[in-house]
Amino acid sequence: MAWAVEKGFLYLFRFTVFACNVLKSLSVFYFADVKILTSADTKSIEEICSETWEALYRFVYYKVQNREEAEDITQETYAKAYSYLQKGKIAPNKYSAFLKTVAQNVLRDLWRKKKRRGTAVDLDAINPKDYAMDDPAESSAQRHVIESALTQLTMEQRTVIELRIIKGYSVADTAKLMNKQETAVRVMQHRALQLLAAIMKTNQ
Amino acid sequence: MKDNEQKLSDYIDRLNAEQKPDEDEYSANSEELKELYRSVRLVRSLKEPAMPGTDFHKNLVQTAANPFVQKKASAKRKWGWLISAASVAAVIALLINFMIPVGGGNVVNAMEKAFQKVDAYHGTLEIVQSNANGESMTQSKLEVWADKDGRYYTKGLEGASQDFVTVNNGEQKWQVQPGRKQVHIFPAFPDVFRFQFELGNEIQGVKNASKTNVVGEDTVAGRKASILEVTPDGGLPYRIWVDKETKLPLQKETAMYNAIQYTITYSQIDFSDAIPESFVSYQLPAGYEEIQTSPEQIVTNLSEAEQIAGFAPAMPEILPAELVLECIAANQNLVKLYYDALRKQIIVQQETAVGELKPDPSAMIGSMYNGFVEIQSPVAGNPDLRSIRWQQDGIEYTVMGNVSLEQLVSSAESFMNGPLELPSMDEQGSKPQVEVPYDMEVENNEQKSVDAGSSPWRIDPVFVAQVFVSLQMSPEGITGEYPIDIEDLEMTENNGTTAIIRVNSEDAPSKTVYLERLVRQDATGIWTVVGYDPS
Numbered sequence: 001m002a003w004a005v006e007k008g009f010l011y012l013f014r015f016t017v018f019a020c021n022v023l024k025s026l027s028v029f030y031f032a033d034v035k036i037l038t039s040a041d042t043k044s045i046e047e048i049c050s051e052t053w054e055a056l057y058r059f060v061y062y063k064v065q066n067r068e069e070a071e072d073i074t075q076e077t078y079a080k081a082y083s084y085l086q087k088g089k090i091a092p093n094k095y096s097a098f099l100k101t102v103a104q105n106v107l108r109d110l111w112r113k114k115k116r117r118g119t120a121v122d123l124d125a126i127n128p129k130d131y132a133m134d135d136p137a138e139s140s141a142q143r144h145v146i147e148s149a150l151t152q153l154t155m156e157q158r159t160v161i162e163l164r165i166i167k168g169y170s171v172a173d174t175a176k177l178m179n180k181q182e183t184a185v186r187v188m189q190h191r192a193l194q195l196l197a198a199i200m201k202t203n204q
Numbered sequence: 205m206k207d208n209e210q211k212l213s214d215y216i217d218r219l220n221a222e223q224k225p226d227e228d229e230y231s232a233n234s235e236e237l238k239e240l241y242r243s244v245r246l247v248r249s250l251k252e253p254a255m256p257g258t259d260f261h262k263n264l265v266q267t268a269a270n271p272f273v274q275k276k277a278s279a280k281r282k283w284g285w286l287i288s289a290a291s292v293a294a295v296i297a298l299l300i301n302f303m304i305p306v307g308g309g310n311v312v313n314a315m316e317k318a319f320q321k322v323d324a325y326h327g328t329l330e331i332v333q334s335n336a337n338g339e340s341m342t343q344s345k346l347e348v349w350a351d352k353d354g355r356y357y358t359k360g361l362e363g364a365s366q367d368f369v370t371v372n373n374g375e376q377k378w379q380v381q382p383g384r385k386q387v388h389i390f391p392a393f394p395d396v397f398r399f400q401f402e403l404g405n406e407i408q409g410v411k412n413a414s415k416t417n418v419v420g421e422d423t424v425a426g427r428k429a430s431i432l433e434v435t436p437d438g439g440l441p442y443r444i445w446v447d448k449e450t451k452l453p454l455q456k457e458t459a460m461y462n463a464i465q466y467t468i469t470y471s472q473i474d475f476s477d478a479i480p481e482s483f484v485s486y487q488l489p490a491g492y493e494e495i496q497t498s499p500e501q502i503v504t505n506l507s508e509a510e511q512i513a514g515f516a517p518a519m520p521e522i523l524p525a526e527l528v529l530e531c532i533a534a535n536q537n538l539v540k541l542y543y544d545a546l547r548k549q550i551i552v553q554q555e556t557a558v559g560e561l562k563p564d565p566s567a568m569i570g571s572m573y574n575g576f577v578e579i580q581s582p583v584a585g586n587p588d589l590r591s592i593r594w595q596q597d598g599i600e601y602t603v604m605g606n607v608s609l610e611q612l613v614s615s616a617e618s619f620m621n622g623p624l625e626l627p628s629m630d631e632q633g634s635k636p637q638v639e640v641p642y643d644m645e646v647e648n649n650e651q652k653s654v655d656a657g658s659s660p661w662r663i664d665p666v667f668v669a670q671v672f673v674s675l676q677m678s679p680e681g682i683t684g685e686y687p688i689d690i691e692d693l694e695m696t697e698n699n700g701t702t703a704i705i706r707v708n709s710e711d712a713p714s715k716t717v718y719l720e721r722l723v724r725q726d727a728t729g730i731w732t733v734v735g736y737d738p739s
Binding site for chain 2: 053054062065067070071082164170186190193196200
């Protein structure tokens with residue numbers, strides 16, 4: 001009996017050590033830049049929010065391209081990051097990078113849920129590219145790719161894309177401005193985007 | 205194929221409405237749609253993101269700091285406990301909501317979101333004037349049509365402008381005055397006076413306010429509404445009634461000033477897809493005379509503009525991507541280029557320079573490679589409008605638009621062929637040798653009085669300096685002419701918050717006057733002398 005109790009304790013001890021190591025390695029993996037800071041190094045959550053929200057919102061908006069989702073995801077990011085920020089575990093010069101990583105994880109969860117709803121998107125293929133967009137040089141290169149792809153469309157195709165997507169006009173307004181039927185506008189925008197996608201694929 | 209065309213169109217519509225799409229590149233089943241959705245997203249990334257309301261980041265702090273949200277994220281096992289706690293919190297929140305007036309952040313956000321969905325609206329606007337004794341009279345009644353592109357049609361139903369029709373269709377503005385049988389034509393932009401209680405402007409005003417509070421509920425024109433008290437930065441609080449169903453403003457009550465208060469109400473309002481085309485199409489009524497207030501001529505190309513203006517207008521090869529040239533107008537010694545900047549407008553005016561550029565007293569002074577630049581952000585009296593003006597090679601350029609200062613600067617830089625340096629807000633200018641004490645309470649009251657139309661000279665730093673130096677020279681008071689001429693005062697620095705005026709007169713007891721906008725740091729903020737250097 002005593003032997004069994006001793007063996008049980010030994011297994012429990014080994015399991016605890018193993019669990020601690022797993023947790024430690026996970027925390028190192030996720031928060032490589034984490035260090036415990038003194039209160040003098042840290043800022044209030046209000047200050048952090050006010051200094052970082054705009055860049056974070058722009059980062060998220062870039063990925064979702066609509067205000068409704070961008071607001072929700074930005075909000076969720078701060079809720080998830082709150083305890084780390086509050087405990088002063090993140091160095092002030094890393095706030096922005098840390099929040100973007102959290103936002104990226106929130107987006108990843110969201111895409112996973114969408115994937116479960118019946119699609120076969122390859123997340124691993126998407127993420128590296130999306131991460132890369134955080135780099136301004138990459139972002140500017142991407143912009144150049146899109147702009148030069150647009151120049152390869154016909155004038156009419158460019159106009160429909162500009163009116164519908166850049167200027168945000170409805171199909172009805174675009175039809176009026178281009179003197180076309182609404183059905184023709186839908187067909188044109190479909191063809192223009194098919195061509196644009198093909199050009200961007202070739203250029204990239 | 206037809207199905208994909210429709211789905212693609214719906215996706216674009218949802219993004220244009222700044223709403224989460226029903227299906228996107230991650231949830232679509234069709235490979236083709238995934239690719240098309242991604243292309244739409246990439247093209248859309250060329251434009252600036254739609255930013256949230258001003259209260260968004262304040263609400264972020266509340267959400268992030270809410271213990272329920274945190275526990276939901278970190279302690280998933282305590283569901284039962286959390287649900288009970290949440291229920292109790294919800295009941296308490298509900299009780300608080302009914303018992304105590306709350307901050308207006310949510311109402312403001314809801315208003316903004318609701319307005320984004322409005323394409324056009326039509327209503328009857330009543331303006332009632334009340335005095336301190338509670339006596340009221342209807343000052344005027346208007347029929348109003350307005351759309352999200354900034355076009356509008358108003359018709360006076362009662363009051364001084366009865367039967368006057370005023371229209372701005374984005375291309376031109378005109379006013380039909382049946383009494384005189386005249387139609388007055390104005391440029392469509394800038395449109396300094398539009399109409400009161402324009403929904404978009406009101407919501408913007410509420411967004412920019414320093415404080416908003418829900419202070420009660422009421423019924424206006426048979427509709428249930430929340431009453432929002434809005435305190436502008438350094439101004440007197442006013443009230444807005446927000447329709448509980450549509451989430452849009454229904455009524456505004458200005459602050460009581462000089463015993464007069466105005467209440468502006470949409471006694472009827474409905475929403476539609478567009479303003480009827482006949483209302484915004486210009487046609488001179490039979491028997492009416494057309495009065496041109498802006499005799500510029502629309503031309504088709506720059507060489508025609510050059511012939512009329514007498515100089516070759518500049519047209520940069522590279523312009524910010526969002527600018528689309530819509531129209532060129534010319535007059536003798538003047539050329540105007542009208543640009544569309546993603547539904548906003550920018551005008552680049554070029555005219556033969558006459559004498560040196562004299563900056564507007566309310567303007568900031570920036571610099572470019574060979575001189576200084578006048579920056580008005582915003583233009584006094586028009587909070588939506590910004591302008592940048594400079595002289596270069598004998599031509600005076602004005603770049604003006606209802607866009608952000610950053611957008612305007614990049615447009616101006618294209619015409620300057622070089623960088624524009626904005627004045628630094630953080631820079632501490634030189635310190636006065638003698639400091640002049642001031643009382644913030646007096647300054648706050650003075651600002652409110654200026655907001656209500658009194659002492660307009662307080663928003664002109666040169667004038668404030670002239671009065672200050674004149675009172676130094678005649679402490680008993682100024683009678684007749686000022687002892688120091690305004691021409692002897694020269695603004696050497698102005699970053700919109702602090703200004704320095706040099707006094708070029710040997711008789712004056714001061715050689716430099718230092719001023720600050722103590723209450724509000726925009727074009728409506730008053731200037732106060734905070735110091736001087738004795739001669």
